[in-house]
Amino acid sequence: MYAYTIRRVLIFIPMLIMLSIIVFGLAKAAPGDPFTGKILDPTVDPEVFEQQREALGLNDPIPVQYARWASAMATGDFGTSMYYKGKSVQSLIQERALNTIYLGLFSLAITILVAIPIGMYSARNPYSLLDYSATTFGFMGLAIPNFFFGLVAIYLLSIKLGWFPAQGTISGTEIGGWEEWKSRLHHMVLPGITLGLAGTASYMRYMRSEMLDVLKSDYIRTARAKGMGERNILYKQALRNAIIPIITLMGFEFGALLSGAIITEQVFNYPGIGTLFINSIMNRDYPVIMAITLLLGVAILIGNLLADIFYSLVDPRIRYD
Amino acid sequence: MPKNINKAYKSPFQLAKERFLKNKLAIASIFFLLFIIGAAIFAPFLTDHDPKKGDLLLIEHAPSEEHILGTDGSGRDNFSRLLYGARISLTVGFSAMIFTLIIGVVTGAIAGYYGGIIDNLLMRLTDLVLALPFLVLALTIIALLEKVTIGIFVTIIAITSWPTLTRIVRGSFLSLREQEFVLGARAIGATDRRIIFKHVIPNAIGPIIVNATLMMATMIIAESALSFIGMGIPQPNPTWGNMLSEAQNIRILRNHPEAWIPPGLGILLTVLAINFIGDGLRDAFDPKSNP
Numbered sequence: 016m017y018a019y020t021i022r023r024v025l026i027f028i029p030m031l032i033m034l035s036i037i038v039f040g041l042a043k044a045a046p047g048d049p050f051t052g053k054i055l056d057p058t059v060d061p062e063v064f065e066q067q068r069e070a071l072g073l074n075d076p077i078p079v080q081y082a083r084w085a086s087a088m089a090t091g092d093f094g095t096s097m098y099y100k101g102k103s104v105q106s107l108i109q110e111r112a113l114n115t116i117y118l119g120l121f122s123l124a125i126t127i128l129v130a131i132p133i134g135m136y137s138a139r140n141p142y143s144l145l146d147y148s149a150t151t152f153g154f155m156g157l158a159i160p161n162f163f164f165g166l167v168a169i170y171l172l173s174i175k176l177g178w179f180p181a182q183g184t185i186s187g188t189e190i191g192g193w194e195e196w197k198s199r200l201h202h203m204v205l206p207g208i209t210l211g212l213a214g215t216a217s218y219m220r221y222m223r224s225e226m227l228d229v230l231k232s233d234y235i236r237t238a239r240a241k242g243m244g245e246r247n248i249l250y251k252q253a254l255r256n257a258i259i260p261i262i263t264l265m266g267f268e269f270g271a272l273l274s275g276a277i278i279t280e281q282v283f284n285y286p287g288i289g290t291l292f293i294n295s296i297m298n299r300d301y302p303v304i305m306a307i308t309l310l311l312g313v314a315i316l317i318g319n320l321l322a323d324i325f326y327s328l329v330d331p332r333i334r335y336d
Numbered sequence: 337m338p339k340n341i342n343k344a345y346k347s348p349f350q351l352a353k354e355r356f357l358k359n360k361l362a363i364a365s366i367f368f369l370l371f372i373i374g375a376a377i378f379a380p381f382l383t384d385h386d387p388k389k390g391d392l393l394l395i396e397h398a399p400s401e402e403h404i405l406g407t408d409g410s411g412r413d414n415f416s417r418l419l420y421g422a423r424i425s426l427t428v429g430f431s432a433m434i435f436t437l438i439i440g441v442v443t444g445a446i447a448g449y450y451g452g453i454i455d456n457l458l459m460r461l462t463d464l465v466l467a468l469p470f471l472v473l474a475l476t477i478i479a480l481l482e483k484v485t486i487g488i489f490v491t492i493i494a495i496t497s498w499p500t501l502t503r504i505v506r507g508s509f510l511s512l513r514e515q516e517f518v519l520g521a522r523a524i525g526a527t528d529r530r531i532i533f534k535h536v537i538p539n540a541i542g543p544i545i546v547n548a549t550l551m552m553a554t555m556i557i558a559e560s561a562l563s564f565i566g567m568g569i570p571q572p573n574p575t576w577g578n579m580l581s582e583a584q585n586i587r588i589l590r591n592h593p594e595a596w597i598p599p600g601l602g603i604l605l606t607v608l609a610i611n612f613i614g615d616g617l618r619d620a621f622d623p624k625s626n627p
């Protein structure tokens with residue numbers, strides 16, 4: 016177990032370095048440096064700018080530049096935004112990150128609360144009406160683009176029925192305390208469902224097939240033979256085993272969740288990392304783009320790492336070789 | 337006599353074809369897809385309007401006899417954009433899939449067949465590309481470019497999504513190259529090229545076809561998602577994603593559902609049909625995979 020965890024962490028490090036090299040390469044490929052785009056004072060000798068470039072290390076060999084860049088990134092110094100003059104990239108990201116985290120957790124909660132009970136029901140009553148409906152929903156959920164679903168949700172539930180707000184995080188009047196949270200949750204319902212849709216569809220399918228497998232296994236038959244109650248069998252024996260792959264899947268689907276958040280936030284004009292990313296691309300604000308790319312990559316690598324370690328913890332049969 | 341023998345022994349391909357033809361959902365999906373392709377090809381005969389040219393006096397008009405689905409924010413006819421949009425969306429999806437397929441099969445075959453250092457290097461390269469989700473990597477590359485054209489766009493999709501296919505192809509190559517018939521082919525002096533193309537690929541074709549089919553659905557969604565956020569095929573080219581992009585304007589979203597629901601349904605149904613065909617092919621090539 017420990018050996019596995021250590022080896023898995025050791026693999027994480029070169030992955031992290033590779034990721035940083037890609038992002039550094041992309042950042043280097045970005046046109047311009049801190050001096051381009053600014054109106055250079057014609058009375059200043061161009062030699063001065065050249066000296067400044069030299070002083071900032073822009074003329075150093077690439078490996079030296081990479082080392083400097085990587086150590087700055089590691090300490091959370093992402094530079095300053097080119098578009099929001101003088102604002103540090105770190106503060107821009109900090110303003111938005113919590114919103115995206117709330118949205119992600121909210122959609123994950125919806126996913127789990129919907130997918131697991133329905134998946135279990137489908138496995139216990141295969142080929143029932145609800146099972147067929149769930150399968151159909153699963154196919155639709157995986158095929159419908161989340162932005163189209165989001166538009167339909169806004170059109171029906173927000174514009175036609177007026178149940179939920181169509182954009183933003185709070186209405187603006189409720190600051191602080193319980194009222195603010197109520198407003199936040201209310202605003203998160205539509206984007207949360209939109210973001211969680213694809214995950215719900217796929218977890219439901221996994222849950223159904225895992226549960227079907229587990230219910231056929233010997234230890235369930237033994238438990239039945241011993242006269243254990245059905246509720247006990249289902250929740251204590253079967254669910255615990257069937258849920259392992261689901262939790263692992265969450266770690267690996269983390270990237271899909273983040274990509275989904277970029278589009279979903281755009282549909283609902285939700286001020287998170289996704290909208291910041293898109294706006295920065297439109298404004299060609301390279302320091303922000305690269306910082307977000309790197310952060311998303313690191314988040315995904317950590318998600319995969321945790322999923323792998325968790326898997327080996329709950330299932331001692333897993334060994335890496 | 338030989339005819340009877342032919343009846344008794346069917347090639348795996350014939351068996352797969354028979355199984356596939358029994359799958360009603362997949363056959364229905366093929367007909368639906370043919371219908372969409374037909375509409376895309378015969379677009380000039382189905383509408384007289386130019387999908388790129390707008391009439392500035394006819395902005396956001398409600399449906400009329402002249403414009404069945406009304407006009408968009410630039411006064412362009414929505415119905416003609418829907419038809420011509422199918423052309424671009426399907427072409428982009430298909431060519432991105434073919435491009436990815438070529439990269440994926442060649443790299444996967446090389447990695448799986450030769451093994452060793454080449455394999456190791458290629459696998460690290462796939463790790464590198466897979467370290468970032470497709471959408472983030474594609475968007476970052478798009479941010480670096482001055483201008484995105486359809487060709488560049490297809491290339492970006494292909495160079496960000498080949499690794500999955502490479503791994504699948506490599507996996508089947510790794511197991512196939514140890515089989516007796518490959519050893520036999522090598523023993524009689526067949527060249528690597530001949531072994532790869534004549535002996536190994538035909539045996540690995542099932543998973544390749546299935547994944548390529550399902551990949552086309554992913555590509556169509558990727559194109560429309562990127563176009564929707566304004567980072568894909570540039571306007572005024574009609575694509576389904578570009579048409580949906582108009583609905584980000586709350587006025588169009590509220591007042592003109594006839595403008596954005598058809599392209600959305602177009603994407604949804606096309607992707608659904610392709611997924612059904614892909615699942616049908618999977619069941620046909622590998623009946624054991626069906627749970």
